[in-house]
Amino acid sequence: MTDVQFLKPLRYRSIFISDTHLGFRGARAEELLEFLRSVECDTLYLVGDIIDIWEMRRRGLHWPDSHNAVIQDVLARARGGTKVIYIPGNHDELMREYAGMTIEGVSIQLRHIHTCANGKRLLILHGDEFDTVVQCSPFIAMLGGRMYGWLIRANHWTNRIRQALGRPYWSLAAHLKHRVKNAMQYIANYEQALIREAREAEVDGLVCGHIHHAELREVEGIRYCNDGDWVESCTALVESHAGELELLRWNEMRDAVMNRADERSDNRAA
Numbered sequence: 001m002t003d004v005q006f007l008k009p010l011r012y013r014s015i016f017i018s019d020t021h022l023g024f025r026g027a028r029a030e031e032l033l034e035f036l037r038s039v040e041c042d043t044l045y046l047v048g049d050i051i052d053i054w055e056m057r058r059r060g061l062h063w064p065d066s067h068n069a070v071i072q073d074v075l076a077r078a079r080g081g082t083k084v085i086y087i088p089g090n091h092d093e094l095m096r097e098y099a100g101m102t103i104e105g106v107s108i109q110l111r112h113i114h115t116c117a118n119g120k121r122l123l124i125l126h127g128d129e130f131d132t133v134v135q136c137s138p139f140i141a142m143l144g145g146r147m148y149g150w151l152i153r154a155n156h157w158t159n160r161i162r163q164a165l166g167r168p169y170w171s172l173a174a175h176l177k178h179r180v181k182n183a184m185q186y187i188a189n190y191e192q193a194l195i196r197e198a199r200e201a202e203v204d205g206l207v208c209g210h211i212h213h214a215e216l217r218e219v220e221g222i223r224y225c226n227d228g229d230w231v232e233s234c235t236a237l238v239e240s241h242a243g244e245l246e247l248l249r250w251n252e253m254r255d256a257v258m259n260r261a262d263e264r265s266d267n268r269a270a
């Protein structure tokens with residue numbers, strides 16, 4: 001990235017975020033706030049699972065200031081003229097009852113077709129209706145890749161102990177490989193289902209969330225964009241004013257963006 005791009009705020013034509021799971025203890029609301037305060041856009045898409053009503057129903061109300069601040073930031077944007085479109089997901093499906101309404105400047109819709117600056121049309125949807133596999137699959141998928149290497153190393157030591165106890169070798173790796181393979185297959189199936197849906201809708205691509213697996217690629221002429229999540233990966237999809245799409249990983253760009261902001265306020269103070 002060039003230096004110029006780090007001038008705060010970063011300006012985009014559209015920003016797409018989903019799976020922020022506010023109300024859930026694992027939500028990375030602090031990071032999300034940092035991100036939101038570093039960016040500006042004409043249109044903000046909230047692509048579902050924004051508030052985790054499920055989780056709060058199950059485990060009681062959890063609503064720290066940072067979670068509230070995210071909502072306040074979004075509402076302030078809507079008041080300030082940013083077009084805000086909210087597409088509820090399965091964790092906030094209660095909000096689907098309000099589809100077609102605009103509340104506090106936030107337009108609630110089940111699906112939406114976004115036209116990029118370059119004329120390309122994208123179907124925006126959360127994507128849970130394509131989740132045909134059991135509920136825990138996205139989480140197995142999420143855990144899979146990351147834990148794989150770690151568990152393989154742990155397996156070595158497990159078997160040293162088993163050996164010492166005179167027990168036969170047990171391959172955790174083989175067990176996990178099977179699980180990871182399933183997770184990979186799950187992601188592939190999900191992507192395929194959404195690509196099919198986009199093709200049927202006669203659009204150039206789609207933006208979804210739900211499986212907490214950020215991705216931006218083209219499959220058989222259809223652009224598949226998954227904006228990821230703010231529980232683990234802290235990712236957002238953005239559209240530039242020229243209509244180019246990009247996946248942002250806040251963990252990777254945070255320091256550069258935040259340091260620039262600090263430098264400038266230091267300069268002003270001096």
Ligand SMILES: [Mn+2]
Nearest residue numbers: 049089090210
């Ligand atoms: Mn979801």
